[in-house]
Amino acid sequence: MNWLKTQISKELWSPYVAGVLLGVVGVLAVWLSDSLLGASGAFENLVGILGKAVAPQAFDNMYFNFIMPPAITWGVVLFFGIIIGGLVGALSSRTFKIRIAGDEQWKSIFGPQTWKRWVIAFLGAIVLEYGAGIAGGCTSGLAISGGMLLAPAAFLFIAAMFASGILTTLIAYRKNY
Amino acid sequence: MINYILALLLGIAFGFSLNKAGLTRYYKIVNVFRFTDLAVLKFMMTALVVSMSGLYVLRGLGWITFPNIPATYVAGNLVGGLIFGVGMAITGF
Numbered sequence: 001m002n003w004l005k006t007q008i009s010k011e012l013w014s015p016y017v018a019g020v021l022l023g024v025v026g027v028l029a030v031w032l033s034d035s036l037l038g039a040s041g042a043f044e045n046l047v048g049i050l051g052k053a054v055a056p057q058a059f060d061n062m063y064f065n066f067i068m069p070p071a072i073t074w075g076v077v078l079f080f081g082i083i084i085g086g087l088v089g090a091l092s093s094r095t096f097k098i099r100i101a102g103d104e105q106w107k108s109i110f111g112p113q114t115w116k117r118w119v120i121a122f123l124g125a126i127v128l129e130y131g132a133g134i135a136g137g138c139t140s141g142l143a144i145s146g147g148m149l150l151a152p153a154a155f156l157f158i159a160a161m162f163a164s165g166i167l168t169t170l171i172a173y174r175k176n177y
Numbered sequence: 178m179i180n181y182i183l184a185l186l187l188g189i190a191f192g193f194s195l196n197k198a199g200l201t202r203y204y205k206i207v208n209v210f211r212f213t214d215l216a217v218l219k220f221m222m223t224a225l226v227v228s229m230s231g232l233y234v235l236r237g238l239g240w241i242t243f244p245n246i247p248a249t250y251v252a253g254n255l256v257g258g259l260i261f262g263v264g265m266a267i268t269g270f
Contacts (some may be wrong), residue, residue: 076179128263
């Protein structure tokens with residue numbers, strides 16, 4: 001029992017152990033709910049709800065009516081679970097802290113200003129979500145959930161993601177790479 | 178209803194594993210692209226291996242049927258992945 005407590009309160013686990021946990025969650029999602037894990041789709045469902053309320057005409061199209069319906073879907077509930085789970089993880093290791101600035105490594109590359117972190121995070125997240133929308137999923141929804149069903153789409157996505165991720169980091173870090 | 182409760186519980190376990198693997202941090206995500214910390218890759222590939230073996234065993238036993246497999250559409254998957262990687266590398270999300 002004490003051993004378990006010590007393990008849970010550790011800040012970082014071996015990625016292999018955490019990976020096994022996620023793998024089991026992935027299997028259970030299919031087994032118990034007949035659903036695939038994913039996070040980026042939930043944003044689109046939520047935006048759909050918001051958009052239909054604010055500007056119904058702009059959101060009256062194929063994408064928001066059929067592909068990503070504006071509703072509290074299984075994925076949206078999962079998404080809120082992910083946030084709670086992250087919070088539980090941080091609380092269990094007593095590392096929970098509200099951070100508004102980038103971490104040390106981020107500051108050394110992009111500069112110490114907090115507003116820069118916010119602007120880049122905001123724009124970067126738009127790019128990220130847009131890419132996920134085109135590809136049909138994100139790291140969890142396509143790469144992991146698709147990969148575990150051996151979907152070719154997942155492996156194409158992983159290859160492309162790492163290729164451009166490495167290139168972008170190379171450009172952003174230049175001689176610090 | 179029970180399905181939503183399951184979604185919440187699975188989500189919590191998912192978020193917990195992400196936090197414990199350190200994937201909620203900028204430097205963990207970016208350092209995999211610099212090959213200085215491969216935690217993201219180890220985490221992803223372990224999850225993949227565990228879940229794909231689990232699912233194929235369960236399907237072999239006839240206990241589950243697979244949900245809709247994400248559609249393969251080469252240009253979309255590749256272009257989406259390329260755009261996604263840019264966002265991932267500059268934000269660390």
